[in-house]
Amino acid sequence: MLRLTEKEVLGLCRRILDLGFEVIAPIDINGSLRLAIVEDGAKPVLGYVRINNSPRYFLLPSRESLFRYRSSATITSYGVKMRFQTSEGPCPITITPEYNLPKKRLAFFGIHPCMLNSIAYLDKVMLSEPADPYYSARREGMLTVVLECEEGDEYCLCQSVGSYRIPEGYADIILRKAGEGYLARSCSDRGEVILKELGKPDDGAEAGEMAPRMKTKYALEALSEASIDSKDPNPSLESCTLCAACTVTCPTCYCGDIEDKFSLMEPTNVERVRVRMSCQRRCYSTIAGGVTFLKTRDARFRWRLKHKFPFSKKAYGMVGCIGCGNCIAQCPSRIDFRTYIGRVEA
Numbered sequence: 598m599l600r601l602t603e604k605e606v607l608g609l610c611r612r613i614l615d616l617g618f619e620v621i622a623p624i625d626i627n628g629s630l631r632l633a634i635v636e637d638g639a640k641p642v643l644g645y646v647r648i649n650n651s652p653r654y655f656l657l658p659s660r661e662s663l664f665r666y667r668s669s670a671t672i673t674s675y676g677v678k679m680r681f682q683t684s685e686g687p688c689p690i691t692i693t694p695e696y697n698l699p700k701k702r703l704a705f706f707g708i709h710p711c712m713l714n715s716i717a718y719l720d721k722v723m724l725s726e727p728a729d730p731y732y733s734a735r736r737e738g739m740l741t742v743v744l745e746c747e748e749g750d751e752y753c754l755c756q757s758v759g760s761y762r763i764p765e766g767y768a769d770i771i772l773r774k775a776g777e778g779y780l781a782r783s784c785s786d787r788g789e790v791i792l793k794e795l796g797k798p799d800d801g802a803e804a805g806e807m808a809p810r811m812k813t814k815y816a817l818e819a820l821s822e823a824s825i826d827s828k829d830p831n832p833s834l835e836s837c838t839l840c841a842a843c844t845v846t847c848p849t850c851y852c853g854d855i856e857d858k859f860s861l862m863e864p865t866n867v868e869r870v871r872v873r874m875s876c877q878r879r880c881y882s883t884i885a886g887g888v889t890f891l892k893t894r895d896a897r898f899r900w901r902l903k904h905k906f907p908f909s910k911k912a913y914g915m916v917g918c919i920g921c922g923n924c925i926a927q928c929p930s931r932i933d934f935r936t937y938i939g940r941v942e943a
């Protein structure tokens with residue numbers, strides 16, 4: 598393990614930039630702490646508890662162009678008319694893939710263990726066969742430097758969902774605050790090479806079990822689907838404004854919708870885009886004929902929890918909540934999902 602000063606940790610970030618990565622780190626942007634691309638001398642923030650976004654914003658953007666195609670659409674007095682292949686003859690459609698990929702390999706610098714767990718969860722969803730080619734291309738060759746938390750805030754629940762642990766094979770370098778400086782440990786061959794290049798002597802200390810020293814304020818009771826399924830209405834949901842901030846800021850929400858975009862001036866040139874969708878919106882569960890499955894706030898809120906906990910556990914072998922608490926901290930009404938699934942003092 599190496600002992601580094603704060604200046605040397607920031608030097609480590611610069612070194613990764615020099616290696617040709619697009620480095621994404623917590624940056625203070627007008628008073629809001631967000632993961633952002635490190636450029637123009639922006640200085641990563643190391644001592645923080647919470648960021649307002651997550652790696653998902655870079656691995657699975659909120660709007661992404663999938664491809665363009667040429668259609669045989671024409672404008673009629675009734676609107677846009679598209680003709681697809683019929684018995685009357687073929688309708689040639691030319692598809693041009695349009696990957697909107699980062700120019701360089703991504704490196705996440707200074708993210709907390711819970712955010713690394715969010716990448717592990719997204720991998721399970723997006724890389725399960727058939728793998729999503731857009732996600733997989735962004736994910737390729739990614740480097741991570743994890744900074745352990747010192748303390749959580751009143752919204753964190755990583756201890757309850759186990760996301761304080763660093764998932765196996767996901768970190769290249771782990772940093773831990775120690776006194777005025779930091780301990781740095783490599784967890785991969787790439788991490789080892791990068792740390793060696795800093796030219797600092799190894800202090801010979803054993804990494805040991807790098808279990809987090811932080812304590813979150815709350816722990817959850819054993820989760821039961823029955824508690825989510827309770828028919829008792831939750832009065833706190835009356836203040837839900839349906840703004841969808843809880844899903845927008847969640848590092849593991851991945852639902853999207855597909856839209857075809859074209860201009861009326863050129864209706865044959867169509868762009869197919871994937872846009873973020875929230876289960877808190879009514880249109881999420883509305884199907885042809887105007888039928889809506891999740892009609893009430895209560896139904897939509899419970900759906901979110903079912904997806905995060907029992908459904909994800911069954912489908913992917915891990916819960917879809919990494920306990921970051923963003924959905925509570927960013928909710929304008931401070932609606933706390935822990936009241937649904939059993940909140941107890943730790």
Ligand code: SF4
Nearest residue numbers: 837838840841843928
């Ligand atoms: S952030 Fe809060 S108010 Fe907004 S949709 Fe979610 S629960 Fe409702």
Ligand code: SF4
Nearest residue numbers: 847918919921922924
């Ligand atoms: S559900 Fe809430 S606490 Fe869990 S990962 Fe999403 S934002 Fe974080």
